[in-house]
Amino acid sequence: MSFKIIFWYWWALAAVLLVFEMMLPGVVFLFLAFGAAAAGFVLLIASDLSLEFQLLIFAVVSVLSAVGLRRTLRRLQHIDGPPNTLNARGDAMIGRTFVLDAPILNGRGRVNLGDGSWNVSGPDMVKGAKVRVKAVNGTELSVEPAP
Template sequence: MTGMNIEPGWAWLIGGVILLIAEVIAPGFFLVFIGAAAMAAGLFTLLFGLGTVPQLALFALYALLAVLIGRRFYANRHHDSDDPLLNDRAGRLVGKVVTVVSDVDDHGGRVRVGDSEWSARGGPATAGDRVRITGVDGNCLKVEAERPLPPA
């Protein structure tokens, strides 16, 4: 039985393509850089007929460069949202006026927010009073008595 003899440059290229396909199947922005390095090493091997040690050294160098460049590129893609409180439900409540359900003081109490009740501290306020949410501490709302506007 004879083994398949494949030129090393083609082996690098095939390996690189397999890594790129693996990146598509299981994305994570890591295999794409290693696959690109393997393909670059394969191209240089085909063009210049490099031996085994230079191939491995070239692949290691390209992989290192590709990962460093890729990390820098993807690290700079973060941008601030137009709505920084998008996923912060409690943070979005700051400034809203709500109704006290059970007396609120520095030790606790409950307020109605929409169709739900939340723990609250601050006040002081009694059931039925209106309070303004001034902050959030974990899942507890900080509230203060709502001050009515002076008559115009």
């Protein structure tokens, strides 16, 4: 008695791989599911294929779908990275530490950042003290002493 693979086995494998794709991070099992579904479809049409040829179809379709869908999936995914601060330069400074270029007197001072100078507000501190930006109010940085 010999074991014969029928197309339903490949489709069941594709369904299991799709469940794995939904439960686990990344986009790996989706391509394998495409390969299993394609192998099952080819086996449905030509039921006398050898196991080696079925595995070849599975592998080739999996790799081709990974290569072919890579650009589309990358565009659809949200890539983690630094937030886009092109038009919100002050928001990029929250949490960063700087050195005061002028003392903070009566709650007001200045700090030079790169090629610009920013107004700062916070507790009175001497020139050269390290400050951490905690908020941005328009063009003024709200600071606190840095640890």
